[in-house]
Amino acid sequence: MAKHLARSEKRPLKAEKQNIRRERRAKESDAGERGLAILSSIENARWLPVILPALLLIAAALLPLEGWMRPTAYAIPALIAYAPVLLACVSSVREKQFFSNEILTFAAGVLLFACGLYPESVLLAVLFGAAGLMESFLHNDSRKAMDAVLSMMPDKAFVIGEEGPEPRAPQDVMPGEILLVSAGERIPLDGVIVEGITTVDTAAVSGQRSPWAVNEGYRVYSGCMNLTSDIKVRVTKPFDQSTACSICRIMQEAESFSSEQELQARRFNSFYVLGVVALAVLTGLVFPLFKGGWLSHLCRAAALLIAARPAADAFAIPLAYRKGLAISAGNGVFSKGEDCFEAMARSETVVFDKTGTITEGRFTVTDVVPVNMSEHQLLTIAAAAESYSRHAVAQAIREAAGELDKRLLHIIKVQETPGKGVSAFVGERQIYVGNAEFLYEHGIKCAVPARPGTAAHVALDGKYCGHILMTDKVRRRAFDALEGLRVNGVDKLVLLTGDVLSAARPLASKLNFDMLRAELKPEDKAKAVDYLMQNKGDRSCVSFVGDGENDGKIMALADVGIAMGVLGSDAALAAADVLIMDRDIMKVPRTVALSRMIYLVSQQNMVGGAASGLVLVLFGLLGVFSPLAVEIMSFLLTAAVLINTLRIRSDGR
Ligand code: ADP
Ligand code: MG
Secondary structure, eight states: OOTTSOTTSOOOOHHHHHHHHHHHHHHHHTHHHHHHHHHHHTGGGTTHHHHHHHHHHHHHHHSOOOTTHHHHHHHHHHHHHHHHHHHHHHHHHHTTOTTOHHHHHHHHHHHHHHTTOHHHHHHHHHHHHHHHHHHHHHHHHHHHHHHHHHTTSOSOEEEEETTEEEEEOGGGOOTTOEEEEOTTSBOOSOEEEEEOOEEEEOHHHHSSOOEEEEOTTOEEOTTOEEOSSOEEEEEOSOGGGSHHHHHHHHHHHHTTSOOHHHHHHHHHHHHHHHHHHHHHHIIIIIHHHHHOOHHHHHHHHHHHHHHOOOHHHHTTHHHHHHHHHHHHHHTTEEESOHHHHHHHHTEEEEEEEIIIIIEEEEEEEEEEEESSSOHHHHHHHHHHHTTTOOSHHHHHHHHHHOSOOHHHHTTEEEEEETTTEEEEEETTEEEEEEOHHHHHHTTOOOOOOSSOSEEEEEEETTEEEEEEEEEEEEOTTHHHHHHHHHHTTOOEEEEEOSSOHHHHHHHHHHTTOSEEEOSOOHHHHHHHHHHHHHTSOTTOEEEEEEOSSSOHHHHHHSSEEEEESOTTOHHHHHHOSEEEOSOOTTHHHHHHHHHHHHHHHHHHHHHHHHHHHHHHHHHHHHTOSOHHHHHHHHHHHHHHHHHHHHTOOTTOO
16 A cells, blocks of 8 residues: 555565565465466467457458358357467366356357357457557567666576685575676676776666776676676675665556556456446346346347456556656666565655755765864774764865774774764763764754854863864756756755755755755654645655665655665665665656656556446447447457556656
């Protein structure tokens, strides 16, 4: 269920999702798979039961047949055309779907044949087969795109043993083992380069060709290609936690979380099909008991059965969402459920966490303002305390301080407070590095920086010893990305940050944000998103875009949590609903545009399909349309729905 339905009916949590998936698999594995096995064995020759009976039908129609010759001549193409329908009927009965498309078509076909409408009966199966072919062509298209993504999954790894490299299944490789990855091969497991210099292409994972020079000490990810020369990689994660495996798992799970539109179509379907079948029984079996005219009434009943195509599939809604999953995966955007697209399509509010999304998250130190010590001393103290932090502020301080004495690193005890700073013991000496509020909480008064920017204040043994000022660059195309969101129906853009107002305000006004909240602790950010969730419209959604590092709680709170720069971040991989592997901010509006396209196409298919279906039923009931006319119109309707679905393209236009 989608989070946007009601606050109590949120999307299932990740653990719940996995349980649902397991149960579904267990159910599907028996009955379904046997049916599918039979179907897939005739998959390759699927066109045969369409073309052959169509030709035989034309031949039979052209021949001057009389008496018993007529039914016999039409029985041959009918048998060929209905054989796969009958097989599919068997598997739907096994799955307890008694009103499946195939069963309704088969029943209508038998009725038509019994009424002496032989060509109509054959044509029904031929058109049904043709519609199935068109649909499976589209399915294969998405399947192929998906398979291309899933092909990043490695099948073997060369582990360096005592007698040189030996091939092994990636599942059997343990963290700590050394792999040889030759030039031109895919990296099988996540790890760190221990020998060699090469260029790595992350295209399979991030959706964009981005050759990237790496050498000793760099982290590399499974699924990426090693382009130029052989490298040795020390494995850091077991196979099932590696990037390629996680992505493939997410992609496979995503399909089992249906969109609300699909659920709506299914609900409509359960009433619609039952109603039409009841009408068909009344028309074909009950009316003639009183009024006579069996033949014409049975024909009308057949027409009704043809009109009663189950809705969700007929409207191609699952197809549209699956296509969306495949397209966005090809662009390096992985979604944890089909319902995420729907929530993104309905997003009227998009909230950005500033650092790492709107800005590059790469600070550069502009000023060092020490108190009673040298600039170098201040930087060294701060860098020692920040030795283990992954925060962008910490990285900037470490870079500015340069190489630290390695002995220092052994005596550090650190505690990091998200959204505030770090406190550390270096030997006996206590250091605080963080924002003014963080130091104030520890009873230390900070100086007000003379220039705007993000300040990391530093205290040693309870005494203030200065601050380090830094700036972050706005992402190139951030403005275009926000405009892109507005074009796609987002009417409220919100910027949240833990950074100081003086750093955030110029940015917010330059980029036209509608709302800015600065100097927030992570829990304040969660409160702000919660407030927006409480005050949104019934059908609208709130999306949150962050880096997924320390905003997992907010991601879970919003209708959709979108994380940028997920490659290499386990926290982001676990927390977000939509994963943008690289840091291309334009992928946010592009994914929203794609989601809107999927939503719109599904809505058109559903409304158009349902309205035309009801008209067909009405006219079939009144006997205005012959079974032949209903057959042809029902086929044209399916074709129109499928062609409309073809409009879904990667740019969402
Ligand atoms: P943002 O909202 O911009 O993503 P955070 O919530 O991560 O920022 O952090 C808010 C502020 O807390 C930062 O601007 C910084 O001043 C301070 N801060 C957070 N972590 C650290 C750290 N490791 N070292 C120093 N300062 C930090
Ligand atoms: Mg942040």
